[in-house]
Amino acid sequence: MPELPEVETIRRDLAPRLGGRTIVEAWVAPNAPKLVQGEPPDAFCRRLTGRAIRELDRRGKYLLLRLEGGLTWIVHLRMTGALIHSRDGCESLTGESRFLRARFKLDDGGALCYVDLRKLGTMWLVDDEAAVVGKLGPEPLGEAFTPDELRARLARRAAPVKAVLLDQAAVAGVGNIYADEALFEAGIRPSKQARRLSRPAVERLHGAVRKVLTEALSDRGSSFRDYVDAEGEQGMHQLRVKVFRRTGEPCYACGAAIKRVKVGGRSTHYCPKCQR
Ligand SMILES: [Zn+2]
Numbered sequence: 001m002p003e004l005p006e007v008e009t010i011r012r013d014l015a016p017r018l019g020g021r022t023i024v025e026a027w028v029a030p031n032a033p034k035l036v037q038g039e040p041p042d043a044f045c046r047r048l049t050g051r052a053i054r055e056l057d058r059r060g061k062y063l064l065l066r067l068e069g070g071l072t073w074i075v076h077l078r079m080t081g082a083l084i085h086s087r088d089g090c091e092s093l094t095g096e097s098r099f100l101r102a103r104f105k106l107d108d109g110g111a112l113c114y115v116d117l118r119k120l121g122t123m124w125l126v127d128d129e130a131a132v133v134g135k136l137g138p139e140p141l142g143e144a145f146t147p148d149e150l151r152a153r154l155a156r157r158a159a160p161v162k163a164v165l166l167d168q169a170a171v172a173g174v175g176n177i178y179a180d181e182a183l184f185e186a187g188i189r190p191s192k193q194a195r196r197l198s199r200p201a202v203e204r205l206h207g208a209v210r211k212v213l214t215e216a217l218s219d220r221g222s223s224f225r226d227y228v229d230a231e232g233e234q235g236m237h238q239l240r241v242k243v244f245r246r247t248g249e250p251c252y253a254c255g256a257a258i259k260r261v262k263v264g265g266r267s268t269h270y271c272p273k274c275q276r
Contacts, residue, residue: 002077002139004213006221006235007061012081013230015056018065020041020113022052025105027100032116033100037124044125046176047140048104059133060172073112078228082120084113092196117226133137136172140209145171154194154202161197162190163264164210174209177222177244180269182186182208184243189275190268191261215240245268 002010026045028035036044051071057064063083065073075083086092090103090113102114102123114121123135125130138144154161154191165179166168174182183190185208188201197205221227221235224245230233243254247260251271261268 001061001175002081002221002227003061003080003175003178004215005178005216005219005237006227006229007058007063007173008217009220009235010230011056011058014063014083014085014112014172017110017164017230018106019055020054021110022050022107023048023104024107025049026102027104032119033110034077034119035101035116035121035123037122038126044123047071047125059129059139060136060168061175062133062136064129064133070127070258072126074126074129076122077116078118078120078122080117082115082226082228082232083127083230084115084232085229085230086111086113086154103253123152135169137168137170138172138211140171140173141195145206145210147203151199151202151208151250154197154250156229157194159194160191161188161194161205162266162268164194164264171209173213176268177241178209178212178216180244181212181216181241184271184275185212188274190263190270192276242251243271245269 026048028041028045036149052068054066061076063075067073083146084274089105089111090100093113099115099117099118100113104112126132138149154164154268156162160184162179186204188205216222218239219235219237222237223234224238243258246258247269248257251258251274254273256271256273258269259272
């Protein structure tokens with residue numbers, strides 16, 4: 001699933017291509033009835049058509065397209081969603097075209113093509129962004145995310161530290177890949193109770209979350225299965241992960257076999273020697 005580095009890569013790619021453009025035609029596939037939230041797809045398409053895109057922003061795993069007239073178009077890609085910019089109106093999307101769920105034609109002849117195999121992605125068109133993203137925790141690469149802030153959020157939770165990292169109301173944008181990678185980087189066992197982390201451990205975790213997200217961003221994200229950027233290309237960070245989906249392989253630091261367990265219902269990978 002696209003996490004912060006993947007959605008931010010898409011945002012950076014799309015911003016120069018969509019900024020200032022006007023949506024001249026919007027279409028949602030009849031076989032994707034749950035894509036548009038809060039109103040029927042035809043009403044959503046009618047309200048989008050004719051609007052100019054002012055700027056692109058991101059909150060956690062949500063992409064925010066701010067439009068003229070104060071409206072915000074919000075997109076969450078969930079498991080297999082992708083937003084691909086096409087210069088020819090999605091015509092060149094040969095392999096994925098049967099998974100094309102929505103198309104937004106632009107005034108320069110290009111288009112934004114929404115492709116989604118499993119159809120779990122969602123979109124909103126809202127006046128008030130807070131209705132969708134208002135409950136998200138701090139941006140982990142932002143200034144508000146300090147070691148003290150993370151400590152306060154962990155201190156009141158009896159859940160495993162990994163479950164808290166995945167909680168979007170605690171920290172926005174971290175998912176299964178980067179939670180496992182950050183906990184390895186910090187030397188912390190994913191199943192450890194959040195409130196039992198020492199102050200030095202929280203400080204290591206804070207630095208580790210920022211480090212793994214920054215590195216993944218510089219690799220244009222991780223493509224384990226479906227993720228592609230706005231040009232339909234894969235990221236590179238899957239080649240550099242230390243524990244995620246390396247079950248049974250030797251730890252790069254100590255040689256012990258990487259273990260896989262369930263934590264909070266999610267598949268979790270860790271080194272039994274390096275992470276305590
Ligand atoms: Zn190890």
